[in-house]
Amino acid sequence: MLSRLGIAATSLCALHCIMLPILLPALPLFGLSFLADHSWEHGFLLATAVLGAITIFSGFKRYHRKLYPFYLLFLGVAIYWQNHQVAEQLQPLVIILGSGLIVAAHFINLKLCNSCKQCDEHGCSS
DSSP states (O other): HHHHHHHHHHHHHHHHHHHHHHHHGGGGTTTTTGGOOOHHHHHHHHHHHHHHHHHHHHIIIIIIIOOOHHHHHHHHHHHHHHHSSSOOOHHHHHHHHHHHHHHHHHHHHHHHHHOHHHHHTTTTOO
């Protein structure tokens, strides 16, 4: 459940960043100019990272004991965090790469939790 929420949050964050240049002129008309603020974006990204860490830790502890979903999550967050530090033409690529890694971390964690080979080998129920 949390993995699906993390995937949705990351996807919304990426969509926000990609669509923002197109929608930026209209935001004040709808009272949504706060969406253009970098602090809001960073706060949402940090919330996504915390949610991802909790979700992946839960899967790590209960099922799979694999660290690479954490690596993908934190690499994705680090890349995404830097999107305003690169040229404007590269920002969509950085956003897609960062959010793609975060989503991949959630998908892999979900897959590892669902397959749980260790539980199958030891005869315990999953």
